[in-house]
Amino acid sequence: MALFSRMSREELLVAEAKLLEKYNAFKAKSMQLDMSRGKPAPAQLNLSNGILSMPIDNYINCEGIDVRNYGILNGILECRQLFADLLDIPIDNIIIGGNSSLNLIYDAFTRLYIFGSLGSTPWGKLDKVKILCPVPGYDRHFAICEELGFEMINIPMSESGPDMDMVEMLAAKDPAVKGILCVPLYSNPDGICYSDETVERLAKMPTAAEDFKIFWDNAYAVHHVYKEVKLRNIFDACKQYGTEDRILYFFSTSKITFPGSGVALVASGDRYIEDIRRRFGKQTIGYSKVNQLETYNFFRTPDNVKAHMKKLGNLLKSKFNIVLEKLDSEFKDTDLLKWHKPMGGYFISVYTMDGCARETVRLAKEAGLTLTGAGASYPYGVDPRDSNIRIAPSYPDEEELKQAMDLFCICVKLAAVKKLLEK
Amino acid sequence: MALFSRMSREELLVAEAKLLEKYNAFKAKSMQLDMSRGKPAPAQLNLSNGILSMPIDNYINCEGIDVRNYGILNGILECRQLFADLLDIPIDNIIIGGNSSLNLIYDAFTRLYIFGSLGSTPWGKLDKVKILCPVPGYDRHFAICEELGFEMINIPMSESGPDMDMVEMLAAKDPAVKGILCVPLYSNPDGICYSDETVERLAKMPTAAEDFKIFWDNAYAVHHVYKEVKLRNIFDACKQYGTEDRILYFFSTSKITFPGSGVALVASGDRYIEDIRRRFGKQTIGYSKVNQLETYNFFRTPDNVKAHMKKLGNLLKSKFNIVLEKLDSEFKDTDLLKWHKPMGGYFISVYTMDGCARETVRLAKEAGLTLTGAGASYPYGVDPRDSNIRIAPSYPDEEELKQAMDLFCICVKLAAVKKLLEK
Numbered sequence: 001m002a003l004f005s006r007m008s009r010e011e012l013l014v015a016e017a018k019l020l021e022k023y024n025a026f027k028a029k030s031m032q033l034d035m036s037r038g039k040p041a042p043a044q045l046n047l048s049n050g051i052l053s054m055p056i057d058n059y060i061n062c063e064g065i066d067v068r069n070y071g072i073l074n075g076i077l078e079c080r081q082l083f084a085d086l087l088d089i090p091i092d093n094i095i096i097g098g099n100s101s102l103n104l105i106y107d108a109f110t111r112l113y114i115f116g117s118l119g120s121t122p123w124g125k126l127d128k129v130k131i132l133c134p135v136p137g138y139d140r141h142f143a144i145c146e147e148l149g150f151e152m153i154n155i156p157m158s159e160s161g162p163d164m165d166m167v168e169m170l171a172a173k174d175p176a177v178k179g180i181l182c183v184p185l186y187s188n189p190d191g192i193c194y195s196d197e198t199v200e201r202l203a204k205m206p207t208a209a210e211d212f213k214i215f216w217d218n219a220y221a222v223h224h225v226y227k228e229v230k231l232r233n234i235f236d237a238c239k240q241y242g243t244e245d246r247i248l249y250f251f252s253t254s255k256i257t258f259p260g261s262g263v264a265l266v267a268s269g270d271r272y273i274e275d276i277r278r279r280f281g282k283q284t285i286g287y288s289k290v291n292q293l294e295t296y297n298f299f300r301t302p303d304n305v306k307a308h309m310k311k312l313g314n315l316l317k318s319k320f321n322i323v324l325e326k327l328d329s330e331f332k333d334t335d336l337l338k339w340h341k342p343m344g345g346y347f348i349s350v351y352t353m354d355g356c357a358r359e360t361v362r363l364a365k366e367a368g369l370t371l372t373g374a375g376a377s378y379p380y381g382v383d384p385r386d387s388n389i390r391i392a393p394s395y396p397d398e399e400e401l402k403q404a405m406d407l408f409c410i411c412v413k414l415a416a417v418k419k420l421l422e423k
Numbered sequence: 424m425a426l427f428s429r430m431s432r433e434e435l436l437v438a439e440a441k442l443l444e445k446y447n448a449f450k451a452k453s454m455q456l457d458m459s460r461g462k463p464a465p466a467q468l469n470l471s472n473g474i475l476s477m478p479i480d481n482y483i484n485c486e487g488i489d490v491r492n493y494g495i496l497n498g499i500l501e502c503r504q505l506f507a508d509l510l511d512i513p514i515d516n517i518i519i520g521g522n523s524s525l526n527l528i529y530d531a532f533t534r535l536y537i538f539g540s541l542g543s544t545p546w547g548k549l550d551k552v553k554i555l556c557p558v559p560g561y562d563r564h565f566a567i568c569e570e571l572g573f574e575m576i577n578i579p580m581s582e583s584g585p586d587m588d589m590v591e592m593l594a595a596k597d598p599a600v601k602g603i604l605c606v607p608l609y610s611n612p613d614g615i616c617y618s619d620e621t622v623e624r625l626a627k628m629p630t631a632a633e634d635f636k637i638f639w640d641n642a643y644a645v646h647h648v649y650k651e652v653k654l655r656n657i658f659d660a661c662k663q664y665g666t667e668d669r670i671l672y673f674f675s676t677s678k679i680t681f682p683g684s685g686v687a688l689v690a691s692g693d694r695y696i697e698d699i700r701r702r703f704g705k706q707t708i709g710y711s712k713v714n715q716l717e718t719y720n721f722f723r724t725p726d727n728v729k730a731h732m733k734k735l736g737n738l739l740k741s742k743f744n745i746v747l748e749k750l751d752s753e754f755k756d757t758d759l760l761k762w763h764k765p766m767g768g769y770f771i772s773v774y775t776m777d778g779c780a781r782e783t784v785r786l787a788k789e790a791g792l793t794l795t796g797a798g799a800s801y802p803y804g805v806d807p808r809d810s811n812i813r814i815a816p817s818y819p820d821e822e823e824l825k826q827a828m829d830l831f832c833i834c835v836k837l838a839a840v841k842k843l844l845e846k
Binding site: 037039040042045048052053054055056057059066067068069070098099100102103106110113114124140143144147148258259260261279282283284285286287288289290291 | 460463465491525536537566567570571683684702706714
């Protein structure tokens with residue numbers, strides 16, 4: 001297609017008229033499609049239905065503990081072992097906690113707010129707490145920081161992860177900089193994987209705050225789609241530099257089995273996990289061991305989890321293909337839209353011309369397609385360039401997704417033409 | 424038996440020698456029994472095994488929502504309706520949250536610590552926060568307050584609940600008094616039920632703190648054993664005085680189905696539950712709806728819950744009978760031990776002669792019987808009279824329980840004789 005930026009005003013007006021015609025034809029269809037969140041499709045969930053029908057006929061676990069009764073704050077041993085092996089993190093440093101890694105992240109932040117870490121001043125008692133936020137990132141992380149009044153600092157992302165020069169500089173010089181929010185593998189939304197060097201530098205960097213934390217939300221640890229990208233093990237990296245207690249590692253089965261009905265875990269260094277365990281002891285008597293045993297019984301081995309994720313990944317791959325092929329065919333080598341091709345995860349993240357994301361999302365919404373709000377992937381909902389849009393292709397079926405992408409591409413162009421005509 | 428207090432020193436020495444003989448005979452048996460916590464017995468848990476084997480064959484709930492996927496922060500409608508009907512509280516004021524009411528209580532306290540309530544100053548920003556603690560009470564409540572640095576004030580319990588003259592006076596005059604911890608029906612550990620007047624006065628009393636909260640842990644709402652005591656509905660009472668937002672109502676199925684693997688709920692007035700819901704929205708995407716549907720499917724109606732509780736109550740009744748008959752036969756009309764006969768709940772709470780509880784528990788432990796630590800039912804673990812001991816008879820089988828009670832009675836007497844000999 002012709003490049004809009006080289007068009008005359010007259011040519012743009014003609015282009016706009018054509019696009020409006022197509023757009024209005026879509027509007028007339030009264031489509032109603034919600035692609036705002038990374039929800040698994042029913043076909044993905046069906047792969048885990050075995051959990052719903054598999055009875056627990058032996059409720060005594062491998063430690064001889066009745067999972068129906070009180071006890072075991074840490075989580076049952078077989079479940080911890082499964083995840084320790086799957087993620088290659090030390091079993092003693094894992095606590096299985098509840099149904100939601102987001103809740104564990106929230107708990108981690110409120111714990112630091114109220115108690116600090118290993119004797120440090122509680123973050124809530126400080127005048128200022130700053131959290132480094134690689135952008136674009138996960139809106140729900142940012143919402144927690146905003147709720148707690150922590151100042152968020154945007155850190156640009158590159159193909160190898162956050163801008164580590166900037167991270168190192170800020171962490172080293174400012175004691176108010178207390179942490180960094182990371183989705184290190186197939187990041188939400190860009191699908192970027194942190195390079196070995198990035199992980200190494202996070203582990204190694206000096207921090208002015210003695211209680212600096214790396215919020216390592218490894219949400220997509222086994223969520224490969226096109227190929228399996230290897231992530232440098234943060235525990236190994238930190239061990240080398242004696243910084244394990246800065247790790248706050250999170251993982252859940254929400255996008256493996258059923259969102260919100262699986263199990264989540266938190267892991268940290270020897271000293272800090274002990275502190276968390278002690279505080280969890282005030283917070284609860286224990287998390288659901290029946291859920292833990294169900295999850296364990298369904299998988300039993302890391303290989304079975306990986307085989308299951310292969311099937312899930314294949315389902316997602318056909319959705320990703322639809323999106324990427326459409327983007328390629330419409331926008332390859334144009335200045336209207338850029339994107340990063342993710343190798344896994346749940347999202348495809350695109351960049352419109354500056355100042356066009358909100359309008360694109362608004363146009364889509366008006367024609368019946370709800371996208372993630374423009375700006376949602378940035379702290380305070382503010383995308384400085386108004387450019388990023390997160391596409392969550394997992395939920396719709398393939399036919400709907402094709403329709404949605406057709407409409408989306410029209411909206412991207414229409415917003416761009418309007419922008420160019422404003423000049 | 425002869426009253427120790429009227430014995431001469433010589434008679435006491437003879438009595439001590441006889442008791443020591445019996446005590447040592449017990450010690451020789453090398454009994455190992457843990458009665459420290461209110462754990463259900465396997466026979467009680469077996470009554471809920473249906474949950475483990477009942478497949479979920481329809482995962483679309485009554486609202487048309489796929490419980491396997493994200494969504495519904497409040498909890499699924501049928502589950503909320505079940506508990507609204509069972510507890511006679513308004514459905515719109517209920518949020519089903521997680522597996523543990525203790526965790527919801529902890530969350531409630533930390534939320535108040537960080538955010539205050541409906542615009543009030545966050546409790547963590549105040550110099551002093553005081554919580555009224557009817558004693559004896561639930562150790563895990565006290566542990567949360569201690570963890571957060573809230574000062575706990577002992578409030579004596581009578582047969583009708585906490586000393587309301589004292590509660591009203593403290594709440595009215597001191598703005599640092601921010602709340603009261605209540606287990607209003609079959610209180611832990613005494614099994615006392617709040618009278619209608621007590622509930623009424625809690626609802627009606629003026630409080631110097633605008634954000635005063637009643638932590639209403641109705642843990643034993645349907646846990647009748649000898650008879651069903653009716654508790655005045657706190658929502659009705661508060662409605663009358665426009666004080667619904669001071670209610671923080673908690674309930675769980677931990678002692679109905681499986682401890683820690685069921686569902687818990689929090690309820691409050693219209694304004695405050697909305698505030699909680701909004702903050703939960705930052706904390707999690709949602710709690711396990713699969714658990715909620717499992718729980719609902721197992722019961723379906725309040726009548727089924729009540730029928731199930733009848734069976735559980737009968738199992739507990741035989742345990743309660745063993746304890747109470749033994750206490751009657753050994754200590755009735757003596758000054759060695761007093762107790763309140765509970766009509767339901769999980770515990771029997773006894774009062775030794777002043778200064779004898781720790782020694783009694785120590786003696787029992789040394790002979791292989793672990794009781795709840797003396798003092799545990801008081802803030803900071805300090806029973807000012809060193810008198811109260813909580814007996815948790817649910818877990819051991821009847822034979823073990825009889826043995827344990829034989830030993831317990833010997834320990835009570837031995838500690839008393841020693842005490843009297845000290846004088």
